Amino acid sequence: MSSHTPPSDTPPRPQGPRQAPPFAWPNLQQTGFVARRILYAGVIGYTFWSWWEQRKRTKEALKIYPDTILTWKLDRTYITEAQNQRTGLLGALSRGALSSLTLFDAVRILKWAKDDDRVRGLVVDLSSSGVPGTARPQLGFAQVQELRDAIHEFKEAKQNKFGNVGYKLVACTDTFDSQLLYYLATAFDEVCMEPVGSLPIFGVGMAQPFLRRLLDRLGIVVRASAVGEYKSVHSMFTSTDFPHPQKENLTQLLASLNDQLTTGIATARAKVLKSISNLLPASSVKVVEMVQDQVRVVSLMEGDVDGLQILEDLHVESETGWPQKVVERVKAVGDEGGQVLITEQGKAVPEDVGRVLKQAKETKKAADMAQKAYEDTKKAVAKAQPPNGDEKQKVATDESQLPTEKEEKDMSAVEKVKTLMDNAPLTSTESLTTGLIDKQTYKHHTYPQGHRKEHHRRTHEGQPSMPLSRYFIARTAEEEVADTLKIAAGSDKVTVGLVYLVGTIVRGDGTFGSNEVARALGECAADKDVDVVLFRIDSGGGDAVATETIWEAVKHAQEVSGKPVIASYGNMAASGGYYCTAPCQKIIANPGTITGSIGVASARPVITRKFQDNVGVTFGEIYTTKGAQFQSLLHDLRGNALRRYHGQTASLYETFRQRVMDGRQLSLDQVERAARGRVWTGVQALGLGLVDQLGGIWNAVDVAVDTSLQNRKEKAKTSLIKKIVHKEGEKPVVLFKVFPRPKSFWEVLTEAEGLEDVFAEIGGGREGLAEILEQAVGGVVKKQIESAIGGQDSLEMEEDVIW
Template structure:
């Protein structure tokens, strides 16, 4: 009897618990699906945080309220640019307050935002920037402001750029794991972390070159904004002159040293408020909720297709992944829609599967036969990211885009010694043909098998170069000389003929309209955003897991991501950057 009482009590408790969870879930879903009208009161100041990260396409996240975020929708990068442009003509917005509190975006993404702020200033409205500690990329964005203020006890990082790669060769040797590596291109450094203990001379040369170009663009933008010269700015970094907030003021990197309340007081004065009045700060996320951006009018359409993340084969529901099957469908839909007069393909990818890149290239090539295709490059459009770009009628990149890296590689792992000596596991078996178990982790490749694999890698590299030759209308010898897996900045890529113009998404859309000979059009975006309820169910574990891991690992999260990339890397030939560059 006691057992049944206990059982019923536990059962009742579980019913109550899951009932409460169900009610909470319904509340979250209800809030996610419901749409409340958001309005902007007059005399508003739009707040933009430099730490806000923008994906290429907007992120709809119904769990935002549950995770204590401000909005269930985070605008994409181009959407954020358009919101800033809209604010320039919005009578309820008097200016922009740039909170310099971190750096959430890459070089090219920041360039898009910075250019949007500079265009906003042409409306006659003000842009004020304030921060306590300003990282270099955040400071670059801040220099688009009329006034840059720094906390009196804060600081500006102005120490120059550096990048660092992590090498795993020693760890693999200790574990008796043998990577078997095949690659084409002397600059193709993606496999270096597994086969070297330090950067090769070729990799050092290319990294010095493109990092120098990124730094040059950085200094040029600041010099123009702060009315200084680049040689002077070089000196500041080389001599480490910016150590205190007073140094930043002395050397004219900022306009004043103020506390937050002093900056707010100035903003009140700027907008005609009294000292006791409250400033109407409007976050970009709130402004996004209150603003209906026009995508244009008319029957003619231009398709803007966002391609961000690793390139993989097949289908995927993951965010920021370029799955070939998904993109074939989107590109084909745009190609077959007679009202779509041109396609703008926005690429922000360091590459991935060479085969998947070829499949996407093919579909874009078919589209190009019937309508203009223009590529707009983001932070990265390299290796596989360049593969899927090279066929376009016109290619736009930012000066600090990383592109090129025309080269491929393949990796297999021989874990025979690891299993035998570290774990005590051995393998044996039978096969019906000599190469039936080629690529097995249980044994090393034979010399003949190594030639087979290398021949496959060489063949794919040759195909990659031929796509570039045809798409860019360059001599094969020229392509071979600028390929070799070498990474180029957007500035150098323009000189070499790998891209056609320096510019952003707006420029690419304008070009597409000209090529299509349309004066007015509606913009349609792909991939289509999944419905909120579906996204809620699919992304719960992903959102929570990423946040927890980042919180626990902190600065070590980047290393975790690199190790995860190695573990998940398929055995097919890859066209991708050397994992990731961190600046």
């Protein structure tokens, strides 16, 4: 049965080409989801890959290979007393491309390296980096002494381990910017300098400006009060030159520092010092002293001594030229075939007699020709016998006289160094010929070079090198792991709390303000983990009230916590810097530390009518009491006000002296011999009983650890509960904590009392405009003694105001 479809009324669709279906938009939601997953996966993958690559690079960079040579560019990784002396965001930005190490860490690195058999040497670049816009603290004399001692220990350890030729210890530079840098370089086995460099070893000296005449001209009177004739802080305002007591004290101080400098250089270079006569190259200008108007002129044939011609009766007038007798004699010498001039290399060359006479007539001084003949033929003349036994020749340079060869044989190394100082600065060639340096070469021939991305640049001998700062990071991690394992195994430990006081002592909450330092001492003493406090000082004094605040904090920390406080002196711990450490159980100073200055001085300016007339200013005055009138700078002190002014100064001195007597357990006579404002070096202070021991900060660490262990023994004897006592001969693990602990940004926000505190923490201190200006001016006129030791030309003044 078939089906039948009825016909449709719709006309049939015409046949033609097939059309494409209409465009359909994709599902954007689904597509975006897939894309995001791919993007997230890519970001995660790239992050993980970057982290892994960075981890590999860091691991490679911190790997210490065998036979590693440590490198140190001193001007880029410079030395400071305390880290982040200007803290906060502005401090981080101001440091720029430079990094810093505290002196404590720098010496610790060298101590680690001396016991590390993977380290075979140290190469230091002492030249300036020339990074613009960066302030780099200059090394002080005492700091250099601490570094030299650490380098000597490094050298001794490597010599014992590898022999005299199995290690490398080199200091190189383009030129020495100061004599302190050379003093540091002498601790190395090899000292290298570029050919055009110079060596400014002048010795120690100082120049201080005195403002008395300027103040008189301006109409300003300075009313000064001081107890102690050696206290010199006010003399620059009241005198036109050094007062006699002050000059006597400073002369002794500088002599002690200069003895330490010259002895250190002479001891280090004694084996390689050469003849001082090598200081006289042919090109130098010399003065020849002639006796009986005779001049010796060596006649040379083929470079050998052929005869000795004597030109007698040599009287020369600068305007008339050479006498005819001399001209005839020179002609006779020329006719005989002799030569009167030689090359600077010491070889004879044919000379035209007419040229010789022309040159002689131009100079118009016979002494000039004799001088040149002496310079060019110095060695030949030394071999020839003078015709007259009474004839003498002397070679002098200005006021300094160089010794003869016979005198030089009897000279010690120290005397030779002092003679060279009298003729400084020395050129690179002179430094080489006299033995003050070992090589005249360029830095890139000594200091390891390579591509910036290389982690371990190779030396010229093919040894791997590693920057000192990177070695510090690597060894810090190793030491932390090693200390943790030792403590877990039952080894004893001692925790040393470090507190710093650097710069002028001021009141307030600045970086090293009295409140901040006192708070740090309190936190350190209260910390249960800390066993002993190490108080590091590098200060020339400052405000009396601020000094007393810090003194009380030191005393309180010892009495309340029972923890000993050990003081370590840096470049300077004088006046208030010494005052606040008097209660410390032990005081350790460097030989070159400047300390003492036990005295009080204050100065009060008075603006006279002359000053007002000069500047065209007048003052209207209204006072209700005499005290208010005398408090004004427009009125000088007199009568009872002046007596009270001097009496308060004397009272402060009595307090200062009593603090020293109580803290140091000295009699009044002992303190008085060291007091009255006298300034001493560490060596002198040791003999006076002002300090207990000579040494650097790590010597102070050893004293602190020994003191802590001794205290434990004493406590264990009286304690009912027997504690574990340190075993004799066992070296404890020493840990360090620095106070005050840096605050996190969240702590700054939560503890701040206002926006001022927040901005102060970010900026790195609460210094106002007056303090900033004081620092800017002080950068030109402070620490004249340190500048003198460093061989830099600058005029500076003391920082202390009262103490």
